[in-house]
Amino acid sequence: MGILEKMMQLDRRWIYLAVGLAVIIPAIVGFRVPVAVSPEVKRVYDFVNDIKPGEYLFVAMDYDPTTLAELNPMAEAILKHAFSRNEKIVIVTLAQFGPGMVEQITNGLAKEFNKTRGVDYAFLGYRPYPAITILAMGVDFRVPFPVDYYGVPLDSLPVMRGIKNFYNVKGVIDLTAGNTADMWLVDGNGRYGFPLAIGITGVMAADYYQYLQSGQLFGIIPGIKGAAEYESLVNMPGQGMAQAAYQVVAHSVIIMFIIISNFAFFATRRRRGQVGGAR
């Protein structure tokens, strides 16, 4: 078997090794990659930046630990931005394993920015049936969430006084790794008309750009790159910037493998004198 044939039949374990090293080495070495800000991320930043102190931002953190590597940096960057501007934040999660992560993030950031739970922000908790919960919150946050995550009635939280439903918040940012984005689009933005932006995993990005053009979304934060862009905009480098380096190297390795694979494919075909065609 020649080298070209060997390349065509490359053992997948070599690919696994290369990808593993591509992630581990940048994590050990630690370097930064240049981050150019895209318009869709800038629009989300501008939106949060234009909310006045004391006005409300609604953040839905609808993801499980499976995708926290991509979505936690976004959540942290947005919450840091809003906290630093003294905006009031209402947080929910419509993901089953979301509450534990939201708890960790909000507690940590609240300490960092000297914010008080129930006064500067509220974490309403988790409810199943996302579409129904979104529709119900449009009526009144107290319908699906009579008490917050910690069992405190919403009416007794200073941050929730004078705020009833989506009409009282400036906008909603949904961080999601699943189809809850569709529900926020249809049952949230479609029904109640509030400004909506989403933060999603990189693989989901192409699916949601259509809603930017239609105006249903005012912004998208796509994957780690989006998180890194937001961090650079707020000038608070975090996990997004760090992980962007791993992503560049890992993607470069995958691209390199695709190029090698195609080179081997064409070289083998030429050698065999075969004429290419669809198979």
Added chain:
Amino acid sequence: MKREIPLLIVGITGVMMFFQYYVPTGWSTELFVRSQDWIIVIGILSLPLGIWSLLNANVQKLQKVKGERFYSAVLLIGFLVMVLTGLRRENLEAGSVHMTIFSTVLIPIQATIFSLLAFFVASAAYRAFRARSVLATILLLTAFIVMFRFIPLGPISTANLGAVAWILSVPNMAAKRAITMGIGLGATATAIKIILGIERTYMGHD
């Protein structure tokens, strides 16, 4: 009657909820709020069934299936520990046993399993992403252009903004909208068939 009563309940509820959505009055809002309570009640009633089924299946495996005993034991122990440690609301706050297990066991396990995808994607891309035909070549080139847009490579990422914007908002959007409209029409047709009692498979038989 075993067939007619469920059909009647589904039909009446479907029509009521349809009008509730499109007629936003005090009455319809009250109806919606009440229906929320009912959904929660029905969900709670189905929970013991699910738990019983899970426990029963794994206890059976623990007793009879030699090769799977270990996994069933892990599941049953994990289930009991998480239920017992999470019974009180105070246990849901950071630092409690329940939350410590959640953040030190569940989060790393889930994140690790999902991250394995990167390896499979790399392997699959190596084998499948070959320019075997004109269509495959177009797909490959498009993927490259879009991929460069979503990798943080500084100015290189934004160099092809126009091309990526066109790909995403013309061919991609056309296909996506066609699929979305198809799904929407299909879902509407199915919903109407269920409300009218034509589609009855949800009852376990035709």
